[in-house]
Amino acid sequence: MSNNMQSSIxxxxxxxxxxxxxxxxxxxxxxxxxEFLVLLGSSGCGKSxxxxxxxxxxxxxxxxxxxNGKNVTxxxxxxxxxxxxxxxxxxxxxxxxxxxxxxxxKNAKVPKAEIEKRIARTAEVLQIESLLTRKPAALxxxxxxxxxxxxxxxxxxxxxxxxxxxxxxxxxxxxDLRVEIKRLHHQLKNTMIYVTHDQVExxxxxxxxxxxxxxxxxxLDSPSIIYNRPANKYVADFIGSPAMNFYQGTLDKDxxxxxxxxxxxxxxxxxxxxxxxxxxxxxxxIRPEHIRSADAAQQCAVQMGAIVELVEPMxxxxxxxxxxxxxNYRFRVDGQTEMTEGDSIRIGFDPENLSLFDRDSELxx
Amino acid sequence: xxNLNAKIASIPMIFTALxxxxxxxxxxxxxxxxxxxxxxxxxxVGFDQYERLWDTKRWIVSVGNLAIYGVCSLVISVIxxxxxxxxxxxxxxxxxxxxxIFLFPFAxxxxxxxxxxxxxxxxxxxxxxxxxxxxxxxxTFDPLYNPDLVIYGILIAGIxxxxxxIMCVMLAGLRGIDGDIWKATRVDGIKTWKTxxxxxxxxxKPVFVTALVLIASxxxxxxxxxxxxxxxGPGIASEVPAKYVYDKMFNAQNLGQxxxxxxxxxxxxxxxxxxxxxxxxxxxxxx
Numbered sequence: 001m002s003n004n005m006q007s008s009i010x011x012x013x014x015x016x017x018x019x020x021x022x023x024x025x026x027x028x029x030x031x032x033x034x035e036f037l038v039l040l041g042s043s044g045c046g047k048s049x050x051x052x053x054x055x056x057x058x059x060x061x062x063x064x065x066x067x068n069g070k071n072v073t074x075x076x077x078x079x080x081x082x083x084x085x086x087x088x089x090x091x092x093x094x095x096x097x098x099x100x101x102x103x104x105x106k107n108a109k110v111p112k113a114e115i116e117k118r119i120a121r122t123a124e125v126l127q128i129e130s131l132l133t134r135k136p137a138a139l140x141x142x143x144x145x146x147x148x149x150x151x152x153x154x155x156x157x158x159x160x161x162x163x164x165x166x167x168x169x170x171x172x173x174x175x176d177l178r179v180e181i182k183r184l185h186h187q188l189k190n191t192m193i194y195v196t197h198d199q200v201e202x203x204x205x206x207x208x209x210x211x212x213x214x215x216x217x218x219x220l221d222s223p224s225i226i227y228n229r230p231a232n233k234y235v236a237d238f239i240g241s242p243a244m245n246f247y248q249g250t251l252d253k254d255x256x257x258x259x260x261x262x263x264x265x266x267x268x269x270x271x272x273x274x275x276x277x278x279x280x281x282x283x284x285x286i287r288p289e290h291i292r293s294a295d296a297a298q299q300c301a302v303q304m305g306a307i308v309e310l311v312e313p314m315x316x317x318x319x320x321x322x323x324x325x326x327x328n329y330r331f332r333v334d335g336q337t338e339m340t341e342g343d344s345i346r347i348g349f350d351p352e353n354l355s356l357f358d359r360d361s362e363l364x365x
Numbered sequence: 366x367x368n369l370n371a372k373i374a375s376i377p378m379i380f381t382a383l384x385x386x387x388x389x390x391x392x393x394x395x396x397x398x399x400x401x402x403x404x405x406x407x408x409x410v411g412f413d414q415y416e417r418l419w420d421t422k423r424w425i426v427s428v429g430n431l432a433i434y435g436v437c438s439l440v441i442s443v444i445x446x447x448x449x450x451x452x453x454x455x456x457x458x459x460x461x462x463x464x465x466i467f468l469f470p471f472a473x474x475x476x477x478x479x480x481x482x483x484x485x486x487x488x489x490x491x492x493x494x495x496x497x498x499x500x501x502x503x504x505t506f507d508p509l510y511n512p513d514l515v516i517y518g519i520l521i522a523g524i525x526x527x528x529x530x531i532m533c534v535m536l537a538g539l540r541g542i543d544g545d546i547w548k549a550t551r552v553d554g555i556k557t558w559k560t561x562x563x564x565x566x567x568x569x570k571p572v573f574v575t576a577l578v579l580i581a582s583x584x585x586x587x588x589x590x591x592x593x594x595x596x597x598g599p600g601i602a603s604e605v606p607a608k609y610v611y612d613k614m615f616n617a618q619n620l621g622q623x624x625x626x627x628x629x630x631x632x633x634x635x636x637x638x639x640x641x642x643x644x645x646x647x648x649x650x651x652x
Binding site: 104 | 549564
C-alpha cells in the first residue's frame with residue numbers, strides 16, 4: 001500500500017449494519033498524518049459508530065480500515081496503535097491516577113522503569129503530577145478527563161480518538177479543556193479524530209471537519225470552507241448559530257431570484273464550476289451576520305423595510321428577529337444596540353454572501 | 366425540634382422494635398440462665414443450660430452442619446450467581462428466558478424445594494434409579510441416606526433455590542457498570558477475565574456485600590429445607606441449630622435449653638455482624 005504512506009488512517013467502503021438497518025453506508029475517508037479531524041453531526045448520525053469502528057470496538061459489516069498503512073480491520077483495539085478518551089472518562093475507580101495510567105502498560109509487560117518514565121512525562125505534560133496518588137472519586141470532572149487523556153498518552157501511539165470528551169463538563173471547563181486539547185495537538189502532532197455534536201468545538205479544533213448525517217459524510221472540508229461554502233442545505237443549516245435564513249424561490253436563466261417576497265439579481269454570486277444556467281427551484285440562504293441594518297443597509301444591493309419582532313441580547317452582540325412580508329429575517333447587531341420590539345428598520349444584504357441550493361438535490365449551486 | 370411530625374409518626378415502630386427485638390431478646394437471654402421447662406420460671410442456674418448444650422451430641426452435629434452448609438453455600442452461591450450473571454451480561458439471545466429459568470426456584474417455598482430434591486435424590490425413583498436403568502448397575506447416588514453426605518444433599522437444594530436471586534443482584538450490579546469502562550479495557554488490551562477480576566469485581570463491592578447479607582440470612586435460618594428433605598436424619602446426621610431450638614422449645618418442653626441454643630445462634634450472628642457493621646459504618650468517619 002505505497003500510495004497509503006501519507007495517510008495515517010484510511011477508511012475504504014466501510015459499511016456497518018445492525019440487522020437491516022445501515023448505520024454506516026460505504027464510507028470512505030482519508031486522514032493525513034498529524035491531522036485533527038472532527039466528526040460532527042446530530043445524535044444518531046453514525047459519528048460515534050464510525051469512531052468505534054476505527055477503534056475496533058465494533059465489528060464492521062464490510063470494508064477495510066488501514067492505520068499507518070496496515071490493514072487493521074480485524075485487529076483487536078489494543079493492537080491498532082490507538083489511544084481513546086471517552087465521554088464518561090471511564091477511569092478505573094478502584095485504582096489511583098497512577099494505577100490508571102500504569103494498568104494497560106503493566107498488562108502489556110512494559111518494563112517498570114519505562115512505565116515510571118512515561119507516567120512522569122505524561123503527568124508533566126498534562127499537569128497532573130500532584131494528583132497521581134489520588135483516586136478518581138477525589139478528582140473534579142476536568143481533572144478526571146485530563147487523567148483519561150493521560151491514559152491515552154502513556155500508550156505512545158500515533159492516533160488519538162476522542163468520543164465527545166467534553167460533553168460531561170460545564171461550559172467554563174469545556175472551553176478551558178478545549179484550548180488544552182488544541183495545545184496538546186500542536187505539541188504532540190499526533191493524528192486525532194474527535195467526535196462531537198458541538199459546532200464550536202468542531203470549528204475551533206479541527207483541521208478538517210466531516211459533517212455526517214444518516215451514516216454518510218455530507219461534507220469534508222476545512223472549517224472556513226464548511227462555514228462559508230456549505231456543500232448542501234443540511235450542512236448550511238447545521239453550522240452557524242443562529243442558523244442561516246432560508247427562502248424558497250425560482251432562479252431564471254438570467255440568474256434572477258424571485259420568491260418569498262424577494263426579487264433580486266444574483267449575478268455576483270460565485271457559482272460552482274460547471275453549472276448550466278437554467279430555470280430551477282432553489283433555496284436561498286443568508287447567514288445572519290451578512291444581513292446589515294440601519295445605515296450599513298443603505299450600501300447593500302438588496303434593501304427592504306422590516307419590523308423588529310424579538311430582541312435577544314447576548315452581551316457581546318444582540319440577535320434580532322425581524323419580519324418582512326411574513327418572512328423571518330434573523331440577524332446580528334452590536335451588543336449596544338438601541339433597537340426594541342416593534343421598531344421599523346431598514347435591512348439589506350449583498351448577493352456575494354448568499355448560498356444557493358437546488359430544491360430537489362439540496363446541493364450547492 | 367426538627368421533623369417533629371416524622372418523629373411522632375415513627376414512635377409506634379420504635380416502640381415495636383424495642384419491645385419485640387430488644388425486649389424479647391433480653392427476656393430470652395435472661396431465661397436461658399434458668400431451668401425453665403414447659404413454662405418459663407426464674408430459677409437461676411447459671412451456665413448449666415450452656416454446659417448441657419455443648420455436651421449434647423445433637424447440638425455439636427447441628428453446629429458442624431451449619432458450618433459446612435454456611436461456608437459452602439456462601440462460596441458456591443456467590444460463584445454460581447456471579448458466573449451466571451456474567452454469562453447473561455454478554456448480550457446473549459433469549460436473556461429474559463434464561464433469567465426467568467434461573468430465578469424460578471426462588472419463587473418456590475423451601476418446603477416445595479425440599480420435597481422436590483428429596484424425590485430427585487431418592488434412590489428408589491430419583492437420579493440413582495435413572496442411572497441404574499440406563500445400564501450403570503453399580504451406581505449409588507443416595508446422599509440423603511448417607512450420614513456423611515446428607516448435608517451436601519441439602520446444600521444442593523439450597524443452592525438450587527438461592528442462586529437465582531444472587532444472579533439477579535449480580536446482574537443488576539453488572540448492568541450498572543458503564544459500557545465505556547469495557548471499551549477502555551479493550552483499548553488497554555486487558556483480557557476479559559482480568560477485567561472482571563481487577564476492574565469489574567472491585568467496582569461491584571457494594572453489590573457483593575448485599576449478596577453476602579442475603580445469603581448469610583438464609584443460612585442462619587435454614588430449617589424448613591431440612592425438615593422437608595430429611596427431618597434431620599438419617600439419625601441426627603442433618604440436624605441444624607434452628608431445628609434444635611424449635612424441637613427443644615415446642616416438642617421437648619425444655620424452654621431453658623431452647624433459649625440457650627437460640628442465644629448461641631444470636632452470639633454467632635453478632636460475631637459476624639459486629640465487625641462488618643464496624644467496617645461499614647464506623648470506617649466512614651476516617652474518610
